[in-house]
Amino acid sequence: MNTPRIFAVLGNPIKHSLSPRLHTLFGLQTGLQIEYIRQCVEPANFNEHVRQFFANGGRGLNITLPFKEQAYALAGSHISERARAAGSANTLWQENGAIHACNTDGVGLVNDMLRQHVTLRESRILLIGAGGATRGVLPALLQAGCAHLHIVNRTEDKAHALAAQATVPPATQAQVTASAFSALQGNWDIIINATSSSLSGEPLPLPDSVFRADSVAYDMLYTASGDTPFLQQARAAGALHTSDGLGMLVYQGAESFRIWNQIEPDAVPVLAALRTELTESR
Template identity: 50%
Template sequence: MTHPDSRKRYAVVGNPIAHSRSPCIHEAFARQTGIALSYERILAPLDGFAATVREFFDQGGAGLNVTVPFKEQACALAGERLSDRARLAGAANTLWMRDGLLHGCNTDGVGLVDDLIRLGHSPAGRRVLLVGAGGAAKGVALPLIEAGCAALRIVNRTPARAAELGARLASQLPPMASRITAGGLDEAEGDWDIVVNASSSSLGGEPPALPAGIYADGALAYDMVYGSAETPFMRQAQAQGVRHRADGLGMLVGQAAASFAIWNGVAPETGPVLEALRRSLQDGA
């Protein structure tokens, strides 16, 4: 059975999903590139993700974005047909069919690195502190080290989880293993050029319990969470004199652009879309 609409059909699937800004982002990319598509939100039952994916593609769907809490299940559904980024993360946020088989990728890290470059803080040659060791951190760790950072330290409230992620990353890239270290939040000592908060602390209204004095001169404090005001992590950095601070809205647009490019073979411009989305966020839309 095929979908009656002649446009390519895409969607984002999650639970909850009503808050997702993916439709407006991809629709903006479509207008920019002249590609005819539709993009919708799909609320999948917590115990029905696989069936939702199967139904979507059986009805002629061209590509799916995947959000909380289904990224790990998406990875499992794609099996061996995963990008290295998705395999390391154990999570996929982008699915598509090729030759009748489901494929998966994780574009979160690409979105982060592209946004850091846009902000003038390319990871290349920089010392990067990654806060968190959950799904968000796993999605960005490999792209950060591949971007050429001089050092990557992963810290987490549970040090063993940080160590596990560091070991997995080192096994993926043995030549860069010496650049990768891990520890607890209280072991974040050093002068870091870029500090990325990939923990869920800001969602809970509190910054991560990081020691003072971890920011190098001119450092960037980057929170993967976004909102209409500065996050608790960003305010924590401001109190320590950090002038360069950013939230994750640019990463959101960047990962969407990477998904769009996988599906359509063309890379859209993120700048105008990000500006429009920021205005909408500040207006409370």
């Protein structure tokens, strides 16, 4: 009998993570025998937990809140360009005794948008929030060739600091700006909620004028119904194309799976299966 490849997702809290089911489906699709588990870790034990996981033969780790920056630091110089640009890591593996890190959040978001035929090149993007989720996807959105990316945040200084740190690819010459909500002007092609506002149900202080009928509203969080308070807010303001972040979860997981196993799974049927399972569990 083949020994399964061992993977895990580390976070705190972690019990609601869909990653075990997601990677089980990838394993079934690709014919790999895998075992993927959730592990809740105390912050003080994170580094030792990671080292022990790989010492025991583990093949790969996904990292979620609040450990992405700690995972980035743990890998030292063995970090991918994606992780370096984001300043955080959500995917760890070991090569020649050294822990390596990548960040697949940005490519997950971009690939899910491309699946939905969203035009990123030359688009004007409003990115809501200035925390780790924003930092993780900002480089990929710039790499995709957007024309203008604006970061809006309740704490304006954080938005400006993140905009100042952004590295614009020379070939794109994108404009990166920032403001508080009170100074927000104009309308946008794509509006992305990278905050946790939809968890609390708290409406964002966005004027309806940021949305157009042909705007794309994307919430990086996901729900069983595929709807969130932010997406409801966007539709009420006239946006017709809305999406939650389940596809982003699936595509970032697919990229992690590819890194660990050198096999690229097909995300589309796995996304459909997860959406069906979530809907039936309501």
